[in-house]
Amino acid sequence: MKFRMRWAWIGFPxxxxxxxxxxxxxxxxxxxxxxxxxxxxxxxxxxxxVIGVVYDPSKASSVAQKxxxxxxxxxxxxxxxxxxxxxxxEVGAISxxxxxxxxxxxxxxxxxxxxxxxxxxxTISADSACVNSGDCVMGVTTTPKVEIKVNRAAAAAxxxxxxxxxxxxxTEI
Amino acid sequence: xxxxxxLLAAASGCVxxxxxxxxxxxxxxxxxxxQLFNEPVTTSATGSPQRAASAxxxxxxxxxxxxxxxxxxDIPTILGRLAGINVLTWGAGSSDVGxxxxxxxxxxxxxxxxxxxQVYTDSYGYTDWSALPVRLEEIRQIEVVKGPNSALFGFxxxxxxxxxxxxxxxxxxxxxxxxxxxxxxxxxxxxxxTFKLGDILSSRVSLGASRSNEFKNTDNPQILSTSxxxxxxxxxxxxxxxxxxxxxxxxxxxxxxxxxxxxxxPNSIYTRLSSYTGSQRLSLLDESPVGLLEGSVYQNESYTKxxxxxxxxxxxxxxxxxxxxxxxxxxRDTLRVALEYRHNEMNSDPINxxxxxxxxxxxSVMLTSTITSKISATVAARxxxxxLGFDGAFPSYVQLTTAEYNRTIGAFSANAGLVYTATDNxxxxxxxxxxxxxxxxxxxxxxxxxxxxxxxAVDITGNPSIEPSxxxxxxxxxxxxxxxxxxxxxxxxxxxxxxxVKGIPxxxxxxxxxxxxxxxxxxxxxxxxxDMTGLEAAASGALPKGWRWNANYTYTNVQNEPQAGVNLxxxxxxxxxxxxxxxxxxxxxxTGGKWTADGWLHYTSSYQDYPITYGLPYLAKVDGYANLxxxxxxxxxxTLTFAISGQQLNSARIIETVGLPVExxxxxxxxxxx
Numbered sequence: 068m069k070f071r072m073r074w075a076w077i078g079f080p081x082x083x084x085x086x087x088x089x090x091x092x093x094x095x096x097x098x099x100x101x102x103x104x105x106x107x108x109x110x111x112x113x114x115x116x117v118i119g120v121v122y123d124p125s126k127a128s129s130v131a132q133k134x135x136x137x138x139x140x141x142x143x144x145x146x147x148x149x150x151x152x153x154x155x156x157e158v159g160a161i162s163x164x165x166x167x168x169x170x171x172x173x174x175x176x177x178x179x180x181x182x183x184x185x186x187x188x189x190t191i192s193a194d195s196a197c198v199n200s201g202d203c204v205m206g207v208t209t210t211p212k213v214e215i216k217v218n219r220a221a222a223a224a225x226x227x228x229x230x231x232x233x234x235x236x237x238t239e240i
Numbered sequence: 241x242x243x244x245x246x247l248l249a250a251a252s253g254c255v256x257x258x259x260x261x262x263x264x265x266x267x268x269x270x271x272x273x274x275q276l277f278n279e280p281v282t283t284s285a286t287g288s289p290q291r292a293a294s295a296x297x298x299x300x301x302x303x304x305x306x307x308x309x310x311x312x313x314d315i316p317t318i319l320g321r322l323a324g325i326n327v328l329t330w331g332a333g334s335s336d337v338g339x340x341x342x343x344x345x346x347x348x349x350x351x352x353x354x355x356x357x358q359v360y361t362d363s364y365g366y367t368d369w370s371a372l373p374v375r376l377e378e379i380r381q382i383e384v385v386k387g388p389n390s391a392l393f394g395f396x397x398x399x400x401x402x403x404x405x406x407x408x409x410x411x412x413x414x415x416x417x418x419x420x421x422x423x424x425x426x427x428x429x430x431x432x433x434t435f436k437l438g439d440i441l442s443s444r445v446s447l448g449a450s451r452s453n454e455f456k457n458t459d460n461p462q463i464l465s466t467s468x469x470x471x472x473x474x475x476x477x478x479x480x481x482x483x484x485x486x487x488x489x490x491x492x493x494x495x496x497x498x499x500x501x502x503x504x505x506p507n508s509i510y511t512r513l514s515s516y517t518g519s520q521r522l523s524l525l526d527e528s529p530v531g532l533l534e535g536s537v538y539q540n541e542s543y544t545k546x547x548x549x550x551x552x553x554x555x556x557x558x559x560x561x562x563x564x565x566x567x568x569x570x571x572r573d574t575l576r577v578a579l580e581y582r583h584n585e586m587n588s589d590p591i592n593x594x595x596x597x598x599x600x601x602x603x604s605v606m607l608t609s610t611i612t613s614k615i616s617a618t619v620a621a622r623x624x625x626x627x628l629g630f631d632g633a634f635p636s637y638v639q640l641t642t643a644e645y646n647r648t649i650g651a652f653s654a655n656a657g658l659v660y661t662a663t664d665n666x667x668x669x670x671x672x673x674x675x676x677x678x679x680x681x682x683x684x685x686x687x688x689x690x691x692x693x694x695x696x697a698v699d700i701t702g703n704p705s706i707e708p709s710x711x712x713x714x715x716x717x718x719x720x721x722x723x724x725x726x727x728x729x730x731x732x733x734x735x736x737x738x739x740x741v742k743g744i745p746x747x748x749x750x751x752x753x754x755x756x757x758x759x760x761x762x763x764x765x766x767x768x769x770x771d772m773t774g775l776e777a778a779a780s781g782a783l784p785k786g787w788r789w790n791a792n793y794t795y796t797n798v799q800n801e802p803q804a805g806v807n808l809x810x811x812x813x814x815x816x817x818x819x820x821x822x823x824x825x826x827x828x829x830x831t832g833g834k835w836t837a838d839g840w841l842h843y844t845s846s847y848q849d850y851p852i853t854y855g856l857p858y859l860a861k862v863d864g865y866a867n868l869x870x871x872x873x874x875x876x877x878x879t880l881t882f883a884i885s886g887q888q889l890n891s892a893r894i895i896e897t898v899g900l901p902v903e904x905x906x907x908x909x910x911x912x913x914x
Contacts, residue, residue, distance in 0.1 A: 235289055
């Protein structure tokens with residue numbers, strides 16, 4: 068019994084380590100972090116900037132995420148040195164006049180990326196598949212902790228790069 | 241093998257130094273990066289910016305919010321609430337701080353920096369905490385690295401590194417004023433003001449002054465009333481950043497301090513101490529195609545007078561020049577290469593026979609590599625080549641020649657860390673560190689005195705042949721987050737060895753016997769080895785309705801391995817006896833509306849120390865003690881806060897060290913932040 072008590076603490080960390088909770092996406096935080104990340108672009112935007120929120124009207128989840136993003140942005144969401152506002156866009160209607168595109172889940176990433184490339188727009192998504200495929204320049208998730216992933220080839224394709232300190236703290240592929 | 245192969249592959253690519261990109265030169269914008277990642281950011285672990293949670297070394301970070309809520313008027317009080325920190329309070333204005341034991345009067349094992357610039361006193365390698373040119377209001381965070389890190393920072397970074405990071409005037413518009421009064425007739429005033437001249441020039445000026453009555457000596461006749469002085473300090477500093485071009489930034493830091501205090505010196509003599517320090521640093525930072533290039537040069541000057549300890553007047557001047565490149569050489573690997581030059585000199589005193597100096601040349605390299613999405617590794621190495629010299633001449637009756645100072649010391653430092661992020665909430669870290677504690681200038685020759693005996697005198701001198709201490713640390717850490725209960729914590733297990741432990745001259749025996757024409761001599765010397773096992777456990781969290789809590793516990797067990805025939809007590813080097821085995825802290829705080837309240841309970845177990853004496857040294861027990869600190873604050877307006885804080889509320893007087901008994905202190909402060 069004494070032996071068991073003495074060594075029981077070894078098992079304690081193993082038990083405690085299983086207490087992690089499942090992750091839940093937080094659209095508002097994702098957008099805010101994405102906006103803050105834009106301030107680490109070289110020659111990046113400043114002040115009040117408009118984010119194009121790209122969605123697919125035929126998919127309820129995409130529309131719902133678009134609505135959530137627009138609600139989060141409201142009349143102006145402070146994100147570090149930037150104040151973000153939103154402009155909903157369907158994939159086929161992507162145009163210039165915005166600082167970046169936020170791609171909601173369910174849109175055709177490849178099609179959106181092609182339009183974005185034509186307009187030299189940086190693409191951001193909370194879906195890591197978009198970054199891994201090279202359709203998005205940057206992936207941002209905030210739950211359970213902030214993770215930022217940048218696709219260097221996609222960034223180079225539209226001629227953008229990030230500041231050194233930022234690059235040292237994120238995942239690049 | 242995969243890890244080794246990955247590191248070798250990355251290292252082979254280092255020579256290419258490509259893939260950097262042109263852009264705006266930026267010093268590290270801690271604030272924006274912290275906001276982005278929602279956690280503290282540090283550069284103290286590797287020289288590269290990274291999240292504190294993923295640093296390859298054990299470290300703690302004290303934030304500006306922690307400092308504001310601390311109720312403290314000095315940094316040691318704040319540090320003492322962390323795991324693994326020992327604070328020896330000698331008087332109202334004098335403390336020594338140790339990381340993981342080995343603390344002693346004027347401890348030379350700790351490297352203290354402000355924005356990467358050393359602020360410890362190089363003459364004996366100690367830190368005069370009252371003479372730091374920084375006000376609490378201008379500190380963004382205090383980064384505390386546990387264990388050796390001399391591969392990155394160089395000499396003295398053996399028990400740990402404390403890097404005080406101030407707000408950056410380019411990015412942080414910090415303005416603050418504070419007026420504090422209290423018991424012991426304490427009075428303090430701080431002023432911090434940031435100025436901006438468009439986007440070109442940003443400056444921050446800080447001024448501070450404080451005074452207090454010294455604690456009363458009620459118990460110790462060995463502490464002479466003439467050796468006790470009311471502490472007072474003055475400081476002024478300027479931090480300016482100029483954006484010279486789109487790619488180039490210049491930073492000028494200038495500081496000045498003057499302080500008086502009463503304190504304890506390493507051979508347990510109580511003395512008044514007056515010091516003056518001045519520092520100037522110029523840095524250039526270029527975000528170039530080959531990475532973040534940085535060049536800096538700084539000079540520290542200090543004048544220290546130990547009034548009642550042989551009337552020593554030490555004048556110390558340090559010049560440091562450094563160039564560095566920090567570059568992400570590919571998506572997985574960040575490389576830092578640096579070259580540093582250091583010139584350090586001081587006069588020999590109280591018998592002034594000349595000056596001792598050395599020049600150090602130090603190349604270093606660091607590589608941090610992402611092995612997989614869950615594993616990262618960091619290796620760092622540095623080589624210090626120290627060329628020692630003595631400018632002057634010894635009297636013929638002293639058994640030393642300047643030729644003995646024509647010596648070169650070479651020392652190799654290394655750090656390696658492997659971080660495994662097992663889950664979103666579990667991070668494991670194993671690390672190895674080899675640190676070099678160079679002999680100080682005092683130990684090499686800056687100290688030279690003579691003890692008069694009835695028929696002769698005994699010379700007490702520095703020792704040009706003393707060897708650097710090597711501190712090696714092996715560590716396994718587990719960081720745990722418990723988001724379900726808004727808590728986090730860590731467990732750290734470490735084993736540390738120190739070889740060539742240094743001891744001060746012992747009056748219990750002679751190192752060199754007298755000759756027909758020369759006096760006997762005793763000097764600083766290496767006295768053996770020691771090892772330490774220990775653990776740190778810490779946790780903190782938030783509770784509903786504005787409550788917060790933190791707790792930590794540290795266990796350290798030091799074992800001595802003296803050289804044959806060496807009496808460690810005589811050399812003030814019995815660290816097994818003088819290191820408390822157990823320390824613990826418990827904190828509880830609450831914020832509601834305009835009110836903020838915090839309390840801290842600290843415990844240090846009993847230990848032994850060398851009582852103040854003018855005779856031969858001996859050890860005596862210092863009983864374990866607990867003290868309770870607290871602070872209550874009320875926000876009068878959005879910018880104005882009134883606070884009352886207390887230290888050692890549980891007792892009017894506690895004997896914590898062999899110095900003066902520590903008294904209860906109460907402070908009232910009015911502070912403005914805008």
